[in-house]
Amino acid sequence: xxxxxxxxxxxxxxxxxxxxxxxxxxxxxxxxxxxxxxxxxxxxxxxxxxxxxxxxxxxxxxxxxxxxxxxxxxxxxxxxxxxxxxxxxxxxxxxxxxxxxxxxxxxxxxxxxxxxxxxxxxxxxxxxxxxxxxxxxxxxxxxxxxxxxxxxxxxxxxxxxxxxxxxxxxxxxxxxxxxxxxxxxxxxxxxxxxxxxxxxxxxxxxxxxxxxxxxxxxxxxxxxxxxxxxxxxxxxxxxxxxxxxxxxxxxxxxxxxxxxxxxxxxxxxxxxxxxxxxxxxxxxxxxxxxxxxxxxxxxxxxxxxxxxxxxxxxxxxxxxxxxxxxxxxxxxxxxxxxxxxxxxxxxxxxxxxxxxxxxxxxxxxxxxxxxxxxxxxxxxxxxxxxxxxxxxxxxxxxxxxxxxxxxxxxxxxxxxxxxxxxxxxxxxxxxxxxxxxxxxxxxxxxxxxxxxxxxxxxxxxxxxxxxxxxxxxxxxxxxxxxxxxxxxxxxxxxxxxxxxxxxxxxxxxxxxxxxxxxxxxxxxxxxxxxxxxxxxxxxxxxxxxxxxxxxxxxxxxxxxxxxxxxxxxxxxxxxxxxxxxxxxxxxxxxxxxxxxxxxxxxxxxxxxxxxxxxxxxxxxxxxxxxxxxxxxxxxxxxxxxxxxxxxxxxxxxxxxxxxxxxxxxxxxxxxxxxxxxxxxxxxxxxxx
Numbered sequence: 001x002x003x004x005x006x007x008x009x010x011x012x013x014x015x016x017x018x019x020x021x022x023x024x025x026x027x028x029x030x031x032x033x034x035x036x037x038x039x040x041x042x043x044x045x046x047x048x049x050x051x052x053x054x055x056x057x058x059x060x061x062x063x064x065x066x067x068x069x070x071x072x073x074x075x076x077x078x079x080x081x082x083x084x085x086x087x088x089x090x091x092x093x094x095x096x097x098x099x100x101x102x103x104x105x106x107x108x109x110x111x112x113x114x115x116x117x118x119x120x121x122x123x124x125x126x127x128x129x130x131x132x133x134x135x136x137x138x139x140x141x142x143x144x145x146x147x148x149x150x151x152x153x154x155x156x157x158x159x160x161x162x163x164x165x166x167x168x169x170x171x172x173x174x175x176x177x178x179x180x181x182x183x184x185x186x187x188x189x190x191x192x193x194x195x196x197x198x199x200x201x202x203x204x205x206x207x208x209x210x211x212x213x214x215x216x217x218x219x220x221x222x223x224x225x226x227x228x229x230x231x232x233x234x235x236x237x238x239x240x241x242x243x244x245x246x247x248x249x250x251x252x253x254x255x256x257x258x259x260x261x262x263x264x265x266x267x268x269x270x271x272x273x274x275x276x277x278x279x280x281x282x283x284x285x286x287x288x289x290x291x292x293x294x295x296x297x298x299x300x301x302x303x304x305x306x307x308x309x310x311x312x313x314x315x316x317x318x319x320x321x322x323x324x325x326x327x328x329x330x331x332x333x334x335x336x337x338x339x340x341x342x343x344x345x346x347x348x349x350x351x352x353x354x355x356x357x358x359x360x361x362x363x364x365x366x367x368x369x370x371x372x373x374x375x376x377x378x379x380x381x382x383x384x385x386x387x388x389x390x391x392x393x394x395x396x397x398x399x400x401x402x403x404x405x406x407x408x409x410x411x412x413x414x415x416x417x418x419x420x421x422x423x424x425x426x427x428x429x430x431x432x433x434x435x436x437x438x439x440x441x442x443x444x445x446x447x448x449x450x451x452x453x454x455x456x457x458x459x460x461x462x463x464x465x466x467x468x469x470x471x472x473x474x475x476x477x478x479x480x481x482x483x484x485x486x487x488x489x490x491x492x493x494x495x496x497x498x499x500x501x502x503x504x505x506x507x508x509x510x511x512x513x514x515x516x517x518x519x520x521x522x523x524x525x526x527x528x529x530x531x532x533x534x535x536x537x538x539x540x541x542x543x544x545x546x547x548x549x550x551x552x553x554x555x556x557x558x559x560x561x562x563x564x565x566x567x568x569x570x571x572x573x574x575x576x577x578x579x580x581x582x583x584x585x586x587x588x589x590x591x592x593x594x595x596x597x598x599x600x601x602x603x604x605x606x607x608x609x610x611x612x613x614x615x616x617x618x619x620x621x622x623x624x625x626x627x628x629x630x631x632x633x634x635x636x637x638x639x640x641x642x643x644x645x646x647x648x649x650x651x652x653x654x655x656x657x658x659x660x661x662x663x664x665x666x667x668x669x670x671x672x673x674x675x676x677x678x679x680x681x682x683x684x685x686x687x688x
Contacts, residue, residue, distance in 0.1 A: 284314075
């Protein structure tokens with residue numbers, strides 16, 4: 001060892017080569033030992049050797065020592081400055097990289113392409129596009145603007161700062177391109193939402209004869225997934241296999257995600273299954289997302305359980321996706337279990353996860369829990385405020401939504417288009433027409449939010465529910481855009497409630513043109529005619545539906561009990577507990593009759609006697625579900641019934657009486673909002 005040291009101390013080039021080896025292999029301790037030997041031996045550390053030591057310390061992440069050494073240098077050159085700039089950039093001490101670059105310029109040193117590339121990468125990571133532009137100008141001035149390495153980093157910087165026009169300009173002006181520059185362009189397109197551009201760039205890259213690698217394939221597969229371009233994705237999959245990248249983790253994740261987003265869950269599952277060694281939280285979350293989007297919550301939860309069995313820790317995206325599924329299906333039991341896991345993994349402070357939890361409890365009917373989760377968020381972001389406003393809207397609590405909106409503004413959180421959809425919906429369901437109109441007119445003027453078609457639809461609904469059909473019609477006629485299907489459906493529903501046959505026919509015609517397969521227009525118009533006992537018109541509409549093969553969406557309700565979801569349809573005789581359910585149903589019918597309930601047979605759009613109509617009403621799915629819940633759910637637990645259609649007027653009246661005679665709170669979520677029944681009244685105040 002001593003002989004070797006003596007030999008090294010006589011040969012500066014050998015010392016530099018050894019230091020370079022330590023830098024490349026990240027052998028920090030050996031590098032420090034050699035540095036110490038040089039100092040102890042009194043060997044003069046010239047600029048050449050010091051630069052190698054700077055590079056070694058920087059590459060090993062020992063930046064403080066590199067900086068100390070740099071500060072002791074009596075003579076620095078461009079290599080010294082570049083080593084420090086690159087070291088700061090690579091070790092994510094990005095502001096220091098920029099500061100060192102400025103010091104270099106003040107010292108009169110002209111940067112080289114490596115210094116430019118490092119400082120441009122730092123600008124990209126920090127999102128400092130203005131400084132990036134200045135670096136671009138300086139690079140052009142110094143003659144490096146079109147240099148391959150600098151140009152690739154400039155294109156990447158602009159794309160990461162969402163300036164794709166400038167990124168493309170830099171790319172197209174580069175006289176020579178390589179795989180890195182093409183990858184930067186494709187990745188930029190994909191991450192900035194121009195997925196078609198990413199696929200076109202990939203095709204150009206192939207046509208120009210460049211070799212594709214796993215990074216290009218991953219970005220292009222991501223674009224295919226976003227576009228649901230499964231056929232293109234399959235051709236990429238064949239390239240993955242041919243090039244031997246099928247075991248690459250990033251490519252496997254991208255393939256799973258592409259198939260899941262394209263709806264091909266069988267292929268997604270097959271790719272996922274081949275990853276047994278490299279399976280990770282990214283691919284698991286992609287598969288979960290795919291099942292969630294297809295409302296296959298059981299399969300999503302199975303993948304989650306399998307993920308945990310394999311020791312893979314979920315991330316915030318995994319929880320967000322699963323909790324969203326629980327919210328959409330009002331699966332409270334699974335949602336609360338996931339909430340416990342969220343706390344365990346300390347993701348309850350994540351803004352998106354906490355917001356989804358607010359939404360989940362709201363959609364499961366537990367308003368107080370939703371508010372509690374929101375109040376536990378230290379500094380709620382815009383998405384959390386939006387979730388809480390939406391929850392109040394779902395529960396028809398207009399004043400609560402307005403108070404939340406006021407608090408949001410007081411906290412200087414800027415509302416967006418989503419905020420106003422929820423706020424207008426809340427006002428609509430609570431009969432706050434004047435307040436809703438005030439907020440609509442303030443959107444652009446006060447908050448700079450341009451109203452979109454969904455906001456116009458909310459106003460149509462707002463006026464219609466309030467019985468202001470003439471004002472609603474005038475609003476429609478003065479709209480800058482044609483109402484969408486939701487707008488016409490809302491107007492038609494209002495015409496049915498308020499018995500306006502002429503306006504109802506107009507709305508039905510418009511809705512049938514927009515969505516000819518939608519049975520809602522036919523059913524609502526049929527109900528309007530039935531209310532006026534125009535049975536011939538009702539029969540004509542039914543015939544039209546048969547001729548056009550338009551099928552009425554069947555109503556069904558479901559209840560979670562005993563870790564199982566129980567689904568009921570109207571006149572449903574299939575449940576194993578049917579005897580007990582119908583005995584309870586008949587008992588309830590007798591009790592509510594005595595309490596004053598009178599069936600509203602006008603809501604049945606058929607020409608039949610009242611006794612038959614009463615029987616049909618008595619066997620509506622929500623009433624069957626309530627009867628089942630009363631015999632299955634203990635008194636201490638909430639009764640939460642979900643229905644896929646709007647609750648009918650008669651069932652709404654019946655459930656009010658049921659809540660009174662049984663002394664239980666009943667929560668019903670239909671396709672429009674929540675109804676909280678207690679002691680013979682409903683939270684909606686009979687306005688919904």
